[in-house]
Amino acid sequence: MNPKMACQGLQKGETLATLKKECESLKKKLEEDRGKLNDVELHQVAEKVEVVGALSIKTRRVLKGHTNKVLCMDWCKDKRRLVSSSQDGKVIVWDGFTLNKEHGMSMPTTWVMACAYAPSGCAVACGGLDNKCSVIPLSLDSNENCAAKKKTVAMHTNYISGCTFTNSDMQLLSCSGDGTSALWDVESGQLLQSFHGHTSDILSLDLAPSETGNTFVTGGCDKKANVWDMRSGQNIQSFECHESDINCVKYYPSGDAFASASDDATCRFFDLRADREVAVFQKDSIVFGASTVDFSLSGRLLFAGYNDYTINVWDVLKGTRISMMFGHENRVSRVRLSPDGTALCSASWDNTLRIWA
Amino acid sequence: DLPASDRRHPTFMISTLKLLSLSMVVEMQDQKSGVKGSEQKLNVTTIPHVLTGKDIIAWIANKMKTTPEEAQTFSTMLVAYGYIYPLQNHKKLVMCNDSSLYRFQTPYFWPTQKWFAHYNHLHEWLNHKWDFIVMQATEQYKAGKERKKPDRVVFDCQERAYWIVNKPPVRELVKYVTTYKNHDPFLAPCLPSNPWQTDHDAYWTLNMRRVDLPTKMRVERWSFSLFELLSDLRGRDDFKIFLKKEFSGENLAFWEAAEELKWGTAASMTAKAETIFKTFLAPGAPRWINIDGRTMGLTVKGLDHPHRYVLEAAQTHVFLLMKKDTFFRYLKSPVYKDIQKKALNPEAHNFSPAQLEQNANSRSPGIHPIILWQQEEEEKAKAAAASAPVDVKAMMSKIDRKK
Numbered sequence: 001m002n003p004k005m006a007c008q009g010l011q012k013g014e015t016l017a018t019l020k021k022e023c024e025s026l027k028k029k030l031e032e033d034r035g036k037l038n039d040v041e042l043h044q045v046a047e048k049v050e051v052v053g054a055l056s057i058k059t060r061r062v063l064k065g066h067t068n069k070v071l072c073m074d075w076c077k078d079k080r081r082l083v084s085s086s087q088d089g090k091v092i093v094w095d096g097f098t099l100n101k102e103h104g105m106s107m108p109t110t111w112v113m114a115c116a117y118a119p120s121g122c123a124v125a126c127g128g129l130d131n132k133c134s135v136i137p138l139s140l141d142s143n144e145n146c147a148a149k150k151k152t153v154a155m156h157t158n159y160i161s162g163c164t165f166t167n168s169d170m171q172l173l174s175c176s177g178d179g180t181s182a183l184w185d186v187e188s189g190q191l192l193q194s195f196h197g198h199t200s201d202i203l204s205l206d207l208a209p210s211e212t213g214n215t216f217v218t219g220g221c222d223k224k225a226n227v228w229d230m231r232s233g234q235n236i237q238s239f240e241c242h243e244s245d246i247n248c249v250k251y252y253p254s255g256d257a258f259a260s261a262s263d264d265a266t267c268r269f270f271d272l273r274a275d276r277e278v279a280v281f282q283k284d285s286i287v288f289g290a291s292t293v294d295f296s297l298s299g300r301l302l303f304a305g306y307n308d309y310t311i312n313v314w315d316v317l318k319g320t321r322i323s324m325m326f327g328h329e330n331r332v333s334r335v336r337l338s339p340d341g342t343a344l345c346s347a348s349w350d351n352t353l354r355i356w357a
Numbered sequence: 358d359l360p361a362s363d364r365r366h367p368t369f370m371i372s373t374l375k376l377l378s379l380s381m382v383v384e385m386q387d388q389k390s391g392v393k394g395s396e397q398k399l400n401v402t403t404i405p406h407v408l409t410g411k412d413i414i415a416w417i418a419n420k421m422k423t424t425p426e427e428a429q430t431f432s433t434m435l436v437a438y439g440y441i442y443p444l445q446n447h448k449k450l451v452m453c454n455d456s457s458l459y460r461f462q463t464p465y466f467w468p469t470q471k472w473f474a475h476y477n478h479l480h481e482w483l484n485h486k487w488d489f490i491v492m493q494a495t496e497q498y499k500a501g502k503e504r505k506k507p508d509r510v511v512f513d514c515q516e517r518a519y520w521i522v523n524k525p526p527v528r529e530l531v532k533y534v535t536t537y538k539n540h541d542p543f544l545a546p547c548l549p550s551n552p553w554q555t556d557h558d559a560y561w562t563l564n565m566r567r568v569d570l571p572t573k574m575r576v577e578r579w580s581f582s583l584f585e586l587l588s589d590l591r592g593r594d595d596f597k598i599f600l601k602k603e604f605s606g607e608n609l610a611f612w613e614a615a616e617e618l619k620w621g622t623a624a625s626m627t628a629k630a631e632t633i634f635k636t637f638l639a640p641g642a643p644r645w646i647n648i649d650g651r652t653m654g655l656t657v658k659g660l661d662h663p664h665r666y667v668l669e670a671a672q673t674h675v676f677l678l679m680k681k682d683t684f685f686r687y688l689k690s691p692v693y694k695d696i697q698k699k700a701l702n703p704e705a706h707n708f709s710p711a712q713l714e715q716n717a718n719s720r721s722p723g724i725h726p727i728i729l730w731q732q733e734e735e736e737k738a739k740a741a742a743a744s745a746p747v748d749v750k751a752m753m754s755k756i757d758r759k760k
Binding site for chain 1: 722
């Protein structure tokens with residue numbers, strides 16, 4: 001932004017066309033300015049960093065129980081429990097360590113595309129084709145029908161593609177095929193803030209882990225990744241580098257960067273302070289879309305799930321692929337690191353989930 | 358007095374130059390004997406305290422008893438380092454000997470506050486500045502509507518000038534990886550073993566919320582940042598022990614109360630805001646927090662119509678105070694050194710195939726998170742009943758549970 005922009009209000013005689021033109025020229029100038037700033041590339045800075053040794057990552061658990069594609073999963077803060085949701089309309093809460101299914105809940109529609117575990121471990125949230133995101137309190141009794149206590153919190157005008165609790169059980173963040181995301185008060189169902197800016201379906205969101213904890217990032221079919229201020233509803237940063245739908249966005253552990261996975265078969269890495277893309281994870285041999293990403297605890301590794309049934313492990317600093325994880329027999333829809341970084345869980349269209357370590 | 362050879366040493370020369378720059382900049386802004394500034398119209402806004410390049414160069418040439426060329430070189434350096442910023446060609450960090458317009462950078466953005474002490478620690482310095490920027494941005498956001506247009510334009514110029522000189526490099530990402538690599542279970546073994554690999558959950562038991570003695574790795578992680586220390590509730594407990602000894606627990610208590618407000622139910626907002634005001638902000642409050650007058654004024658005014666972000670400016674201010682001062686004193690304190698010494702260093706497991714099979718057949722169920730949550734709530738209630746001064750965090754949860 002320059003002083004000229006700050007000073008000028010809407011002048012008489014300005015039409016939508018002239019404003020649009022000014023907007024385009026400012027956009028262009030912004031890109032030019034970004035380019036002029038002499039930043040080194042990430043892999044250049046990382047030249048002196050030692051290589052990652054050989055990784056021996058194996059499947060440690062296979063979670064069988066869903067009868068159709070598993071679309072989403074989330075870990076509980078206890079580092080071993082997880083919730084998964086599926087096209088079969090079911091939401092299952094598992095103890096991943098013992099493979100014990102603790103709860104199995106049926107939702108009113110199929111395609112439950114989003115699910116999340118509450119920070120307290122006492123509830124889960126889920127949503128999908130019903131255009132709603134509901135919160136279900138859990139109990140110690142596996143026989144109890146938790147779904148009966150389901151409470152509708154978020155309401156959109158199209159499918160729910162992602163949801164997450166904030167730092168407490170009392171607020172829920174949702175994103176939707178209707179192109180908006182929203183923050184909700186769980187107890188009352190009240191809409192606290194809505195976020196507009198995407199021009200097509202939003203497919204993913206992630207909450208920033210930073211100490212300020214007031215921002216989140218979304219990615220969608222308009223190929224844009226947008227960063228939002230939860231307090232004001234404003235879109236504070238925007239990145240348009242992908243050549244196709246962004247299926248997943250995930251923050252770097254420090255909160256200063258994020259990664260994205262796209263149908264253009266690449267994953268990309270964006271530095272928020274430098275305000276630009278700093279790495280592209282791609283290979284000529286990778287031609288299928290990437291659907292999901294997550295980082296290892298230190299941020300050195302990027303796990304990415306693809307539509308060719310594999311998970312690629314990328315070296316974030318050097319931009320190279322370190323290894324591949326084989327096992328699923330269909331698309332990988334979601335990968336998530338456990339809260340203490342000891343394992344990675346993957347969900348797949350082969351109806352199973354796998355835990356790797 | 359230093360020998361001539363030492364006086365020509367680069368480090369000495371640079372230090373001298375820095376001291377000279379700082380004193381020059383201060384003198385230049387003197388009302389009576391400094392460089393004459395004026396109000397200037399920039400596009401449609403009038404900016405106060407603007408100087409021309411030729412006036413600055415003339416003043417320096419006179420002051421330093423040197424040629425205009427030398428004065429221009431010196432003043433270009435002042436621009437390059439961010440003491441003075443150009444209002445027009447903001448990308449060209451040079452002093453032009455003409456009617457180009459310049460302004461003095463606000464001391465907030467001066468590079469020297471930590472320069473001398475942290476000459477070899479530029480990264481820490483950059484982080485320091487970044488936090489101040491965040492704080493400024495937060496306050497600016499809140500006061501945005503009240504601000505007059507020229508102030509906003511001036512601030513935008515100051516801020517942009519700052520960033521052109523002080524861009525945080527992508528190196529920060531590399532630094533993070535280096536700090537955490539030994540804590541990454543995919544890169545370094547976790548001790549005693551990774552539960553998913555050996556089917557033994559000792560690693561989780563040793564790292565539970567309320568252990569008497571944490572592990573050495575856990576204690577080390579607390580030292581990475583205040584955020585890490587506070588995020589681990591066991592670490593936060595240890596920090597509280599230190600704060601109690603210093604009789605300075607009110608900042609953390611306020612921060613916790615502000616968190617409870619921010620993430621709480623919409624219905625509880627008014628009650629919590631009132632309690633926080635009475636406990637921390639009102640004149641004569643039992644746990645009065647020492648924040649600057651401006652932030653206090655804004656906060657108290659905002660509490661008239663409380664919303665979840667009403668304490669944002671105050672909370673950020675308090676967090677930065679803890680981060681820059683209290684946190685580092687904690688790391689040097691006997692409390693921290695004590696826990697470092699006592700912390701556990703578990704031996705790596707070495708299971709035979711038979712033992713591994715046995716582990717797999719007897720995987721521990723652990724404690725259910727719902728039970729752990731209930732236990733935590735009980736602890737908070739106990740603390741609320743017993744403590745004086747008031748445990749505000751516990752009271753906040755009590756308000757939440759009542760609803």
